[in-house]
Amino acid sequence: MIEELWNGILELTAQFVIPDWGAVIALLPILVLAPIAAILIWLFVRLWRAAPAQRGKGRIEPRTPAGIHMPGPSFAPILASIGAFMLFLGLVFGGLVLVVGAIAMAVTLLYWLSEAVRVYDRDLGATAPPLPEVVHDGPPEGVHMPGPSFRPFLGALGATMLMLGLVFGEWLLAAGIIALIATLIGWLVDARKEYVKTVEADATGHLDNIPPPRTPRLLLTGLGVLLVGAIVVQAGWLPPRDADGGTGPTPSGEPGATAGPGASEAPPAGPEADIVLTAFNIEFDTAAISGPADTPFTIALINNDPATPHNVELLDASGTSVWKGEIFNGVETRVYDVPALPAGTYTFLCTVHPSMTGTATLG
Numbered sequence: 001m002i003e004e005l006w007n008g009i010l011e012l013t014a015q016f017v018i019p020d021w022g023a024v025i026a027l028l029p030i031l032v033l034a035p036i037a038a039i040l041i042w043l044f045v046r047l048w049r050a051a052p053a054q055r056g057k058g059r060i061e062p063r064t065p066a067g068i069h070m071p072g073p074s075f076a077p078i079l080a081s082i083g084a085f086m087l088f089l090g091l092v093f094g095g096l097v098l099v100v101g102a103i104a105m106a107v108t109l110l111y112w113l114s115e116a117v118r119v120y121d122r123d124l125g126a127t128a129p130p131l132p133e134v135v136h137d138g139p140p141e142g143v144h145m146p147g148p149s150f151r152p153f154l155g156a157l158g159a160t161m162l163m164l165g166l167v168f169g170e171w172l173l174a175a176g177i178i179a180l181i182a183t184l185i186g187w188l189v190d191a192r193k194e195y196v197k198t199v200e201a202d203a204t205g206h207l208d209n210i211p212p213p214r215t216p217r218l219l220l221t222g223l224g225v226l227l228v229g230a231i232v233v234q235a236g237w238l239p240p241r242d243a244d245g246g247t248g249p250t251p252s253g254e255p256g257a258t259a260g261p262g263a264s265e266a267p268p269a270g271p272e273a274d275i276v277l278t279a280f281n282i283e284f285d286t287a288a289i290s291g292p293a294d295t296p297f298t299i300a301l302i303n304n305d306p307a308t309p310h311n312v313e314l315l316d317a318s319g320t321s322v323w324k325g326e327i328f329n330g331v332e333t334r335v336y337d338v339p340a341l342p343a344g345t346y347t348f349l350c351t352v353h354p355s356m357t358g359t360a361t362l363g
Contacts (some may be wrong), residue, residue, distance in 0.1 A: 011326075071119050076112035083108035132361060150216055151187040158183035161227060168234060168282070168353070169308050175230035179223050186219070215257060236281050236305075273300035273335050277348075279356065280304040287358035293343035304329030312336060315347040327352060 062068045083105035090098030158180035165173025193210045200208075274297040278285040282305065291297045303310045306329075313324040325336040341362055349357035 021040070025126075027104040066171050074115060076108070076115050079108040080105075080112055120290065148212065149190060150186075150213055150331045151183070151190055154183040154216065154219065155180075155187055159225065161205055161223070165230075171230045171234040172227075175226045179226060182223070186216075209360065271300035271302070271333055271335055276302070277301045278302040278304060279310045279330070279350065282353055282356065284350075284356050288361070289358065290361045290363070293341065293362040295340050297338050299332060299338055301324070301325065301336065302333045303328065305330040309352045310356070313349055313350065313351045314338070314341070315349070316350075317345065320347070324351060 012137050029158065057240070083101075086104040087098075087101035090101030158176070160176075161179040162176030165176035190213075191212070197208060197210060206207075274293050275289050275290065277299065279301065291299075299312055301310065309327045309329050311325045311327040314322050316322050322341060323338055326334065328334055343363045344361075346360040348355060349362045
């Protein structure tokens, strides 16, 4: 009972730590529409509860402030949307429809451009502001403008390394976490310096910007070394996993050992299963497997990647998952019981590493 409960908790946690990216992408439209629907409902509720307008029944004509030009009504946006619709229709059906859609889009945009040019030419004299007598090098007095910063770029770089780790494994994940923390700490330090300057300005009335930033060569070099080192360790180049000295498991799934001269030990027997797959260096040992159709069968997965999660999942011709094995870390071997499936061609892959894939034929 306790073991089943613990396995259920691990399966639930795996959905967040190692999500099914296909399902996440399929949920994107819902994730976009949900906040839009919530905002619309919130607006309607506020309008419903709003107090009556405090004005008479007569319509109040708006008055434009002096020196500001408000363009009149225009059909250009509607015509441009019609042109865009015809263009997208042509992209779907092709041929003559695409040519007509491109012409319609060009004509409507030219009409909008000519209308904007007419408005600009008519209003240029009234809206052109006079140039100031003195051009200031910096912001007006009392206004603080933060200087340039490398922090947004570095933060994005750290987030990218973190995402690479979520996809490819634990060593890259650790490097990504370190990179993101290092870049965010630097950003926090810069923000603290800006805050101190503004507090000093409140007391002295004089605002000094922090010095322009220098290129963070040391941090960029450290991030590069960290990324390369994580890739080397994650790929198994250092330490070597297939050395005869036995620093890691051999492709058969057993720890490496050096036999003495003249030894005649038989190789260890593999797991008993209808299909045997070996995962090593983030790839399967074969790209094609076959098994029986309309009857249950077994798949043995030998995970020879230390501390790296793998599993086997079967997708039908439409890309729908028909069976998925439990995810587990190496070095370990699991034998999966697969239910009866109809005859046909399926795709097998590792849910954690979708690049590990092949073709399964059941018949």
